[in-house]
Amino acid sequence: MKPGPHTTIALKSSCVVGFDGTQHVLWRDGEVVFQGSHIVFVGRGYSGPVDQWIDYGNALIGPGFIDLDALGDLDSTVLTLDNGDEPNMGRMWSEAYLAAGPKESYSAEEEVFKYRYAFTQLIRNGITTAMPITSMYYREWAETYDEFAAVAGVAAELGLRTYLGPCYMSGMSYWRADGTLGHHWDEARGLAGLDAAERFFTDFEGAHAGLIRGALLPDRIQTCTPALLQRTAALSRELNAPVRLHCCQGLDEVAMVKHLRGASPLAWLEQLGLLTPRSVLPHGIYTDGLSDLQRLAQSGASVVHCPVVFARDGEALQSFGRYQAQGINLALGTDTWPADLLDNMRQGLNIARLMEGGNTLTSALDMYNAATLGGAKALGRDDIGRLAPGAKADITVFSLRGMHLGPLFDPLKNLVLAGRGDDCIASYIDGRCVMHDGQVQGVDYPTLQQQAQRQFATLMRSHSVRAAGQPDWKTLFKPAIPYADDYSAQAPLSVIDPLS
Template sequence: MNSPRIGLRASCVVGFDGTRHVLWREGEVVLEGDRVAFVGRGYPGPVARWIDYGNALVSPGLIDLDALGDLDSTVLCLDNGDERAMGRLWSAEYLARGPRESYRFDEEVFKYRYAFTQLIRNGITTALPITSMYYREWAETYEEFAAVAGVAAELGLRTYLGPCYMSGMQYLDANGQLREHWDETRGLAGLDAAERFFRDFDGRHGGLIRGALLPDRIQTCTPALLERTVALSRELDAPVRLHCCQGRDEVALVKRLRGAAPLAWLERLGLLGPRALLPHGIHIEGEDDLARLADSGASLVHCPVVFARDGESLDSFGRYRARGINLALGTDTWPADLIDNMRQGLNIARIREGGSDRTRALDYYNAATLGGARALGRDDLGRLAPGAKADIAVFSLDGLHLGPLFDPLKNLILAGRGDDCIASWIDGRCVMENGQVKGVDYPSLQRQAQRQFQRLMESHAERAPGRPDWRRLFQPAIPYADAWGAEHPLVTRAGNPERQHENTPC
């Protein structure tokens, strides 16, 4: 039997004419099952139910290809001095004792529930998550991701999943110098687990869950691991995401170990190609690397906010785009807000380019929709057109912070934020309504996240040289007023319900 048609109306609808996004004023989108049946105005057929979102922008759902799956640790590192002294990296003594998990199994799964809820809340309908391996005993596991797939399906988020795997980890020796620890056997076993997950879960839950191959970072992978990844990707037609060209130390290490710069080495291995998704591309070898990216069809996953926090940026978005490189977007940090990444990315690009001619607001919106879909090899995502998947984000245009409206997309990118998203439809199912992700108790979610974040902070002491008291590792932006604050940092009402008070009216 055919599914009943559901119609969505709003003051603005972003449609797709087969080539580009187009704007419909007082537009309509009609859904039939998991697909879009109509985009435009004046749908002539029967509709079981109409939903009028009023003054809102109905957009294709956003695609985040480096979506944070963690409780974000960026806040711990920000303005806190050298990460090497605070347990962000492994110390030699920690490695000798034997690394351990910072979280229990259930806590590992919970961090994805928390992160996936945040993604949906910000209008992201397709995500390829990323987490840090510094907090792990080694890498991710099949059992963990079997549970994560269940969380994604329950919430209704379209995800590309697979356990991350690696052959090595960098650590700090007694002199504070970076060294490499290798375990090839463990890396290949991780790839075997990733293959098993792909074969078991790719296409599950009506296609909402798809598989991907996710080696950790270029500097933590051996040639054997990446060669087998390439072969498996071709056999399974699986996307491969590999972080590379994201730091000067990484580039220098790859040159020393592999005898070539990162992209030249990946080209030699056969990894560059249309199934390759490469965050972040900050440090590349000039025009030769641009040509490698463009000619191979690989996609660069651009995450402007997380790098801007450390004073780095892509040079530049407009330059890469002009060379024909496919650009997608990722968040890779808190908040899970692609609108913020579009805005900051646009401003950064224009500073790097010395003007406003080479990069437009639309270029970033295209990267968050059509570019992400192209990176995944999907012509049914990132657009609203008949036959496309019914993945939709609805952004309210009523916010006072948006100012007077002229162009809804420009207003949203220049002044909006992810939580302007009031409704989300994924695969034809309404997963968020009036800003509430269905089935999620926000206060309970936040309390659990705060309790778990405490465990994360305490784990830093295990990795830091000398195993200092964890309370001494993190410095607040404003100094504590007394000794009590230093002894009891970050005790909040969110994390300690007994200290919560009723709100007092102003």
């Protein structure tokens, strides 16, 4: 239950991450006091009137995490793990599927449910602000206004601070029968999608007492035409709206943009007026070297780093520390399951040091800053991602009692080295307690998980119609260890039907 606007609540714990106006600072035996939706005190020895004191004991109270590529889906990327190429498993459209006419894999109700499931996972992992992302390959096209009106309701119900808008695009890549890559374009549909996004922004910007904010979310740079991106840039200026655009995330994408547009992805965005402080760019991996890094730094655009999802395929940002040294603002995203930013910090730190050949350019604090201050800067905000008087009461509590954390020597280092998302035991967003003792308020976990499992089975089955030749869907997903009662030399391995 959200306290009233004049209710004063004080939290205390063994460690509190405050903000001194420039940087995060650590208070031992610290206190955080908030009234309504805003923080009024961070430190020790608060002497004002308090309606309720809550002592979390041995825990780290800190700012909520900001996830700017937050999984809003039942994750499909996990299906590719050790299962071969995406074209062969129906994670890209085949020419026959495109000719027959793409269709939705989920019902309208199921589309909204996937957000409820994902938003619950985000809150459980200490994420208080999210800009969600979902896959388009299993959609008939892109997302809709009505769908996102419902999604906004789900976010408000759960209490998650979100930047929302229906994804739009003017094209989709597909695999021709001869094995070459084709590109299907529908300019009118892309521009209609942008109109829907503008309508959503106008109707929902600041909705639910400011918990819901609007954003322009074109799909990927290679699925957007020049006209669509030019109009997106103009609308972003007019509305002062953030624009998130996935780019520099694959060699095929870079080659395609250079072939079609005659420039690197970032150079092309610069030409279109889409490199600005409002630009939020996952993933920034494949660039044209120093010239592209200088473009990013000079423009004020932010790179959203999602280390885990790329490491699974053997890819990594060239150097987190060198990007940072160039003056590029870095934020963090999950983009896959699990929705665990602590895991992304840990793996991101290790990967950065491998890529950089040493341990001097990237620190644990750099990763934590990206998940808090960097995300806030990308959104043009100075009232989230920090605990300070006047900031929003977006607060997380991470238990430091877990034996898996080892002996405590530094709360942040212990969490980055050994912590996990479910060490988050409580979360407050806009002053509302949205999770207590690890339980997201109003959510029946077993029921939620059962429905997610049923819906995931629907997604897995849908792969068959998109794959060339429409193979039995069970042959597309091979278990890591063959099932003893299902294996024969004559037949491919199959997975257990989740609905059986």
